[in-house]
Amino acid sequence: MKKHSIFACIILLCLLCARVSFAGAEGGKVIVSLGDSYSSGEGIEPFYGQDMDLPERVLDPDWLAHRSMECWPGMLTLPAVDGPMKDHRGENWFFAAASGAETGQLFRLSAAEIASGASAEKEKEYNRGGFSGKAMLPPQLDVFDELDAKGLKADYVTVTIGGNDIGFARVVSTSFLGMSNFLPGSTPEEQAALLVQRAYEAGGIRDKILRVFRDISSRAGSQAWIIVPGYPCILADDCGEDLFPENSSEIMNGMVRLFNAELRDIVEDCRAEGMNICFVSVEEAFAGHGAYSEDPYINPVILAPQAQDLNEFTGFSMYSMHPNQKGAAAYARCVQEMIDRLEAER
Numbered sequence: 001m002k003k004h005s006i007f008a009c010i011i012l013l014c015l016l017c018a019r020v021s022f023a024g025a026e027g028g029k030v031i032v033s034l035g036d037s038y039s040s041g042e043g044i045e046p047f048y049g050q051d052m053d054l055p056e057r058v059l060d061p062d063w064l065a066h067r068s069m070e071c072w073p074g075m076l077t078l079p080a081v082d083g084p085m086k087d088h089r090g091e092n093w094f095f096a097a098a099s100g101a102e103t104g105q106l107f108r109l110s111a112a113e114i115a116s117g118a119s120a121e122k123e124k125e126y127n128r129g130g131f132s133g134k135a136m137l138p139p140q141l142d143v144f145d146e147l148d149a150k151g152l153k154a155d156y157v158t159v160t161i162g163g164n165d166i167g168f169a170r171v172v173s174t175s176f177l178g179m180s181n182f183l184p185g186s187t188p189e190e191q192a193a194l195l196v197q198r199a200y201e202a203g204g205i206r207d208k209i210l211r212v213f214r215d216i217s218s219r220a221g222s223q224a225w226i227i228v229p230g231y232p233c234i235l236a237d238d239c240g241e242d243l244f245p246e247n248s249s250e251i252m253n254g255m256v257r258l259f260n261a262e263l264r265d266i267v268e269d270c271r272a273e274g275m276n277i278c279f280v281s282v283e284e285a286f287a288g289h290g291a292y293s294e295d296p297y298i299n300p301v302i303l304a305p306q307a308q309d310l311n312e313f314t315g316f317s318m319y320s321m322h323p324n325q326k327g328a329a330a331y332a333r334c335v336q337e338m339i340d341r342l343e344a345e346r
Contacts, residue, residue, distance in 0.1 A: 028081050030152050032094045032220065033073035034106060034140045035160040038231060039097035041068025043299050043319030044328055050308050054129045061137050064124040064310065065098035066318065072331035073097070073158055079343060094154075096143040098122055099318060102164045103208035106140050108215035126310045144219045154224040156342075157216055158335060163231055165205045166259055171195065171252060172234070172301070172321050192254030196262070206266060213270050213277060225342055226277040228267055229335055230260035232286035234321050236293035243292070243301075253290070257283065280338050285330040297327035 033039055041047075049063035057063050068074075073095065074086030085093035098105065105122045107113075120139035126132060147154060163169075216226055233253035235244070260281065267279040289297035302317035309317050323331060 028088075028092050029078045029155040030092050030094070030147065031073065031076060031078065031085055032143055032147070032154045032157045032224075033071075033085075033097050033159075034143070034157060034216065035097045036101040036164055037066065037097075037099035037318075037322055038160040038163065038229075038331075039071065039073060039158065040066050040099045040101075041071025041074075041097075041328060042066045042099040043317075043322035044068040044070045044325055045308055046070075047308055054131055058126045058128060058131045058133070058310075059135050061135075063308075064126065064135055065122075065137055066308070066310075067095055067097065068328075070325060070328060071095075071097075072323075072328040072335065075329065075332035076158075076336055076339065078155070078339070090146075094143050094146060096140040097160075098137055098140065100124070100164060101140065101161070103161055103205070103212050105137070106159070106161060106212045106215065108141055108219060109139075124310065128310065128312050141215060141219050154220045156225050156227060156339060157220050158227045158229065159212070159216065160229055160231070161212055162205060162209050162259065162263060165203055165208060166196065166255075168231070168234075168252075168255070169321070171255065192251045192258060195251070195255055196258045206262065209263070209266050210269065213266070213275065214273075217270075217275050217277070222276070224276065226270075226275070227280055227335055227338055228263060228277065229280045229282055229331060230263055231256050232282050232298065232323070232327070232330075233257065233290055234298055236288075236290040236296070239290070239292040249290070278338060278342075280334050282331055282334045285334050286327065289326070289330075291321060295326075297323055297330055299324055 046069050047063055048067045048069060049057055049060035052060055052063070069086060074084060074089075074093065076085045077083070078085070078092060081088060081092045089095060101122060105120055107120050109118055109120055120141070122137040123134055124137060125134050144154070213226060213228070217224070220226070233256050235249035235252055237249050239249050260283065264279045264281075267277050270277045286297050289295055291298040291300045299319050299322050301320045303315065304317065305312045305314050306317045306319055309319070
């Protein structure tokens with residue numbers, strides 16, 4: 001075979017390989033997972049980074065954020081992507097959710113805010129095995145810089161947010177300790193409504209959540225769908241007055257339902273603005289499976305610190321009142337149904 005024929009064959013082969021690779025990149029879709037502990041997988045071991053030596057672990061963003069290898073976003077699937085997202089991290093799945101995150105960690109700060117010293121970083125304290133201190137997690141929206149660097153665009157962004165702003169954890173812990181702010185004489189429904197109202201009035205939560213969704217939409221691009229799962233009712237209806245004050249489950253679950261209704265309204269307002277965004281309820285999927293039920297999808301209050309808690313001297317484990325593996329699977333089913341529906345409509 002003549003040299004020019006050999007070269008021609010080599011060039012043709014290279015072009016074919018490049019075409020196949022390009023087609024593969026075009027076919028693979030992308031999910032970005034943002035938000036709080038209900039997205040990071042708090043309470044479900046193993047966490048990314050937990051096998052590192054302790055000096056490295058306490059500074060590792062994945063471990064500090066308690067990003068679980070078994071979280072529900074990692075269970076999601078997409079067309080043209082083989083297997084669940086957890087098998088494709090950094091390629092088809094970008095995971096930035098962090099335990100303890102509030103709305104402020106998802107803002108896209110203005111120049112004026114940055115100049116005034118505002119930050120969207122998340123401070124995490126650790127005290128484990130003789131190593132103690134503070135580390136900063138980068139703003140969650142920085143994950144889109146990683147996509148940009150790889151020439152990728154998000155097709156879907158999942159985000160749970162607002163639970164920490166409204167103070168669910170505080171209400172649960174104070175109630176468990178018998179120090180709740182429940183009002184004698186009023187109905188559970190009235191008390192739940194009052195607690196939500198107080199939180200909204202004190203924190204401007206609605207405006208903050210609106211800003212989060214707008215900032216995500218701006219950063220992700222108009223091609224991306226934002227999926228906002230709500231929160232599950234956390235306590236079994238008959239969790240027992242030996243653990244919590246009377247009517248605690250009605251009040252706390254009432255708070256969750258009211259907040260989910262607010263989230264749904266905020267999402268509808270964003271849709272009216274032309275945003276690609278949808279709300280996914282998980283209440284039905286968790287019905288009858290609250291903490292202290294016979295088949296719980298949510299961890300109970302855990303008094304002893306667990307092996308991977310950031311603070312080994314805390315009174316409550318951060319695993320408390322978070323979905324377990326069954327709960328993560330329930331979340332994944334609900335969100336997957338929405339993704340499949342949106343894919344069918346594309």
